[in-house]
Amino acid sequence: MLLPAGLPAAVRAGFSTRTGGVSVAPYAGLNLALHVGDAPADVAANRSRLGHALDVEHLIFAEQVHGPGVAVVEGPHPTMVTGVDALVTRRPGLALVVLAADCLPDLLVDPAA
Secondary structure, rough: OOEOOOOOOOOOOOOOOOOOOOOOOOOOOOOOOOOOOOOHHHHHHHHHHHHHHHOEEEEEEEEEEOOOOOOOOOOOOOEEEEEOOOOOOOOOOOEEEOOOOOOOOOOOOOOOO
16 A cells, blocks of 8 residues: 655655465465564565565565664665664665554655655
8 A cells, every 4th residue: 555645756655464465374464574483485475576566676674673773775785674673765766664563654755855
């Protein structure tokens, strides 16, 4: 689900649901988290499906730790940045991903983006 309102044209943001994934119970659906015990191959397939649905090549996930860490992602393209709770980039074409369960995700955008 993409959020269309209030963002510069070059910026897209959204949320996923659990529909359409390959994970089996108890992670049934589009589980994107590697840290919950799901099969890594299923998580990789789910992440690939998300990237395809969003029409982006590079999904970059934060391995969140509930801390103050921020990573600036400029390239080359990692698939995971560990030990941080925030990702920042100036580079177009990157999809920065955080997983939210009991925390509220924030999106900060430079209006000149």
